[in-house]
Amino acid sequence: MSCWDTIADYGLRSIGIGERLLPTENFTLCQQFTLIGSGMLWNIYFGVLALLAGFFFAVALAVGKASQSRLIRKPAEWFIFVFRGSPLFIQFFFAYFLFLSLKQVIPFFSPLTSAWLGALVVLFFNTAAYSAEIFHGALQSIPKGDLEAADAYGMSGWSRFRRITFPTMLRLAWPAYTNEAIFLFHATTLVFFSGFPAWRQKGDALYYANYFADKTFNPFIPYPILAGYFILLTLCIVGLYGLANRHLNRHLPSNARRPIKLRPTLLR
């Protein structure tokens, strides 16, 4: 069996297209590359959707946390504290069993017990909380002069937020937000280790890497393959976010721009 056949069989295995049976013996390098790469589809799916949806919620939360009114500030603060202060791993477990109980009362919630939706909801809340903290920090460090200038131009309320506060916040928060995006993608590997079942062995990249390591009792091949894929993914994210960063800072002279610096202390 050539490598092309393997790719045709297993390339989309993680979403249920192609050969059903996973290889059980005589594992080839090609099989490991193909299956782990196929699992990456799930990591990208979780990461992209959670980031996109989480962004808007995070902005709302950050504005809420910076609000004058206690009624708005307190819930936002608590939400951020709960999701940032507890391990994501425990959040996954809790959410899974919560959804299981909900399902028994109201069958409408049954999709939530499968990974594609349930885990996505948890990741969405989680990234919203982490990003909100970043955005809140940026809101606090908007230069006073910018806001005074907006006042002088007679802007207030929504138009001030849309034209001054929001773009400046985004510009200041962007380097930290890039890191958040990278670590969110890393966090997606936890999904299938935390209660959510990999239905018909449709799992993510780490699920397959772990499968191979268990079967061959040799961790030195599947995990480096996984690492390679993730380094590639990280480079893509850095590239994309770098483009956005350039766009956000295009009005500044080149020496006043803040480059994106990768800071690794963000495990959940």
Place this chain on the structure above:
Amino acid sequence: MFSYCSDPSTLDGLTWLSCYLTTGKHMGLYVSVVTVLVLLAVTAPVALLFGFAGAASARSRIAPLRWFGKAYTAIVRGVPDIAFFLFFVIALDQGFEWIRHKILCSDWDQPIRQGSDFVVCDAAKLPLSSSPQWVHETYGFLLAVLTFAIVFGAFAANVLFGAMRAVPRAQMETAEAYGMSHRQAFWRIMVPQMWVYALPGLSNLWMVLIKATPLLFLLGVEDIVYWARELGGTKNARFTDYPHGDWRMWYFLALLVFYLAFTKVSEIVLDKIMKKLTHGQATAAGEAQRKAAA
């Protein structure tokens, strides 16, 4: 546990709960909480040591040592940490067995990797197949500690490397002007001063370490996640004196609250330490403290 617990079916309300929460299996849960605390207490200093060694070697003037240090600090940037956890546990285990095999069984002529098996001679097995259960458990725990220390050492190395660079260059130049050697300047000038710069990063790391402890579950240690799943599952009246439905949700809620409380307490303590350390320092925070007092 208590004398009135002899017939649980007659109990109700709080007395039932007090009996339920003190069964032998729940004691296992409480022991595993202690395991987590021990893990934190052991891992934090070891990881700091690893981190210090990593950061120091990343600054070394000997090229191979510097490459090693840089590579060590770089590994955590691009790859999910849980992949490292899963990798190191097997890799370390096999590494130890391989070394023992080379030393103890030099007359062994078969290959170690036979297809999908990893075969070493009986004397090289870790722990020995004849050793009691607790040795196996301790060995598993030690492997987990070492794994945590390696991964978090890489994080700490990053923080300390940054802190070493944050020490003002003029301080090192002054040391050189006084005729100190590189080694002397490093130990006498840089190391004592870098901690103020490192503390925010290190306290962040401590929070991260707390939040990483549930991953012990993935390393095969019977930790709190294991017990929460075990104890929370539906219990049939035929097998236990305390039958109940699926309570796993509540057990994990309790764990969530436990971690939140732990995080909050750490936050308060670390804030206090930071205030102590910045007292009298020539930094913005130290200056703010001075002005507030005046």
